[in-house]
Amino acid sequence: QKEVEQDPGPLSVPEGAIVSLNCTYSNSAFQYFMWYRQYSRKGPELLMYTYSSGNKEDGRFTAQVDKSSKYISLFIRDSQPSDSATYLCATTPYSSASKIIFGSGTRLSIRP
Amino acid sequence: EAGVTQFPSHSVIEKGQTVTLRCDPISGHDNLYWYRRVMGKEIKFLLHFVKESKQDESGMPNNRFLAERTGGTYSTLKVQPAELEDSGVYFCASSQGQYQETQYFGPGTRLLVL
Numbered sequence: 375q376k377e378v379e380q381d382p383g384p385l386s387v388p389e390g391a392i393v394s395l396n397c398t399y400s401n402s403a404f405q406y407f408m409w410y411r412q413y414s415r416k417g418p419e420l421l422m423y424t425y426s427s428g429n430k431e432d433g434r435f436t437a438q439v440d441k442s443s444k445y446i447s448l449f450i451r452d453s454q455p456s457d458s459a460t461y462l463c464a465t466t467p468y469s470s471a472s473k474i475i476f477g478s479g480t481r482l483s484i485r486p
Numbered sequence: 487e488a489g490v491t492q493f494p495s496h497s498v499i500e501k502g503q504t505v506t507l508r509c510d511p512i513s514g515h516d517n518l519y520w521y522r523r524v525m526g527k528e529i530k531f532l533l534h535f536v537k538e539s540k541q542d543e544s545g546m547p548n549n550r551f552l553a554e555r556t557g558g559t560y561s562t563l564k565v566q567p568a569e570l571e572d573s574g575v576y577f578c579a580s581s582q583g584q585y586q587e588t589q590y591f592g593p594g595t596r597l598l599v600l
Contacts, residue, residue, distance in 0.1 A: 376528070378528070380528075406586050415593065416593050416594075417490070417577055417579070417591030417592050417593050417594055418529070418577070418591045419591065420588050420589070420590075423586075423588075462528075462529070466586060472517065472519070472534050472541070472542065472581075472584045472585060472587075473519075473531045473534065473542060473544075473545070474519075474521075474529075474531060474589065475531070476528045476529040476530070477528060478527070478528040479528070479529075
């Protein structure tokens with residue numbers, strides 16, 4: 375069983391739509407959750423992080439963690455063509471907080 | 487401020503050859519990480535340096551891989567001899583601190599072993 379499961383997509387939505395990206399994780403000891411964005415031919419770039427259950431908002435982006443169900447979500451409001459990228463959920467194990475465990479990534483395309 | 491840089495951007499080699507990848511972290515970042523993504527799989531951790539010391543090398547796949555960070559600045563990752571399954575994208579990242587500090591990734595080196 376993978377430690378972080380993520381639907382690879384691809385996901386294509388029209389500009390302005392609300393996007394929902396989701397992951398599940400297997401280990402209840404995971405404490406720190408992240409979303410990375412990766413444009414084509416670039417490295418992953420940290421978008422948001424959160425420590426606890428609940429929501430964290432940053433502009434058009436909202437990260438949500440539900441530790442009871444081991445579920446991580448990223449919502450993008452008013453999606454723009456520039457949001458087209460691969461989105462990777464990630465976490466770090468308590469025993470080695472420097473080592474990032476990534477999901478496989480969801481490829482998102484926003485149609486103008 | 488310059489980001490993490492990696493060289494080369496692409497490398498095509500034959501099975502059995504040696505390849506050396508280089509990573510230059512962000513200036514002042516003591517922590518340097520190597521990750522890789524093989525075809526169809528997720529990005530996986532290889533190892534973590536703090537300055538010139540290996541803090542965690544639990545992700546290194548086998549002894550054909552050798553990572554060094556002499557002087558605590560840039561790092562090299564050598565694959566010798568390369569096998570077909572080593573093909574993928576090798577990412578380097580760096581951070582100031584260790585625990586739950588933001589890791590800044592380079593653009594990656596695309597390695598193809600034929």
